Amino acid sequence: MIKTATFIKSAADKSGWIEDNMPEICFVGRSNVGKSTFINAITNQNKLAKTSSTPGKTRLLNFFEINKGEFRIVDAPGYGYAKVNINQKVAFGQMMDDYLTTRPNLVGVCMLVDMRHDPTNDDKEMYNFFKEVGLKVLIIGTKLDKLKKNDILKNEKKIKQIINFDEHDTFLKVSNTSKTNINLVYNLLVQLLNE
Numbered sequence: 001m002i003k004t005a006t007f008i009k010s011a012a013d014k015s016g017w018i019e020d021n022m023p024e025i026c027f028v029g030r031s032n033v034g035k036s037t038f039i040n041a042i043t044n045q046n047k048l049a050k051t052s053s054t055p056g057k058t059r060l061l062n063f064f065e066i067n068k069g070e071f072r073i074v075d076a077p078g079y080g081y082a083k084v085n086i087n088q089k090v091a092f093g094q095m096m097d098d099y100l101t102t103r104p105n106l107v108g109v110c111m112l113v114d115m116r117h118d119p120t121n122d123d124k125e126m127y128n129f130f131k132e133v134g135l136k137v138l139i140i141g142t143k144l145d146k147l148k149k150n151d152i153l154k155n156e157k158k159i160k161q162i163i164n165f166d167e168h169d170t171f172l173k174v175s176n177t178s179k180t181n182i183n184l185v186y187n188l189l190v191q192l193l194n195e
């Protein structure tokens with residue numbers, strides 16, 4: 001389990017990355033998907049990842065150290081927020097591209113999608129990109145508590161179909177608010193580290 005989680009630093013670009021051999025798992029997802037709440041839930045903290053009141057504003061990678069050196073979680077800015085301008089979009093794309101294609105520490109990605117909705121084009125592009133560069137992905141379907149029983153499997157199937165889900169990846173449905181399946185996340189992260 002995750003016993004300790006510590007914020008280490010934020011980085012706007014490559015010059016801010018940490019130089020060591022600690023493996024990193026990058027957390028990505030559309031603004032408002034519940035990524036901050038999820039990071040706080042799995043680390044058992046209230047304010048580690050800041051649930052931002054102005055989504056799309058933070059353009060930084062945030063580095064968190066898990067279990068005193070076991071691995072790092074790298075929290076990426078939420079994408080797909082309509083109000084960011086084109087320059088912010090380009091800067092975001094550049095930073096993510098740089099990190100995702102050249103970071104030696106990166107071992108896998110944890111991508112969050114909202115279980116209630118069809119994935120957007122941004123979601124599709126992100127996931128396709130991960131597959132093209134050969135990254136393992138753990139997909140987390142959030143807000144499970146908001147779904148009617150009958151829609152759970154139906155929505156999962158539709159999401160997988162839309163993003164062209166690779167069956168070698170793992171898909172886990174969670175609720176951050178009622179904590180459903182949150183206890184399963186650590187082992188799946190460790191699985192990413194060991195693949």
Ligand code: GDP
Nearest residue numbers: 031032033034035036037051142143175176177
């Ligand atoms: P982020 O932009 O991806 O970091 O999203 P936040 O973590 O700030 O969450 C966005 C909103 O969704 C907040 O109002 C959260 O309380 C809510 N939220 C996050 N996860 C869940 C969940 O599993 N279930 C429900 N019902 N709401 C959630």
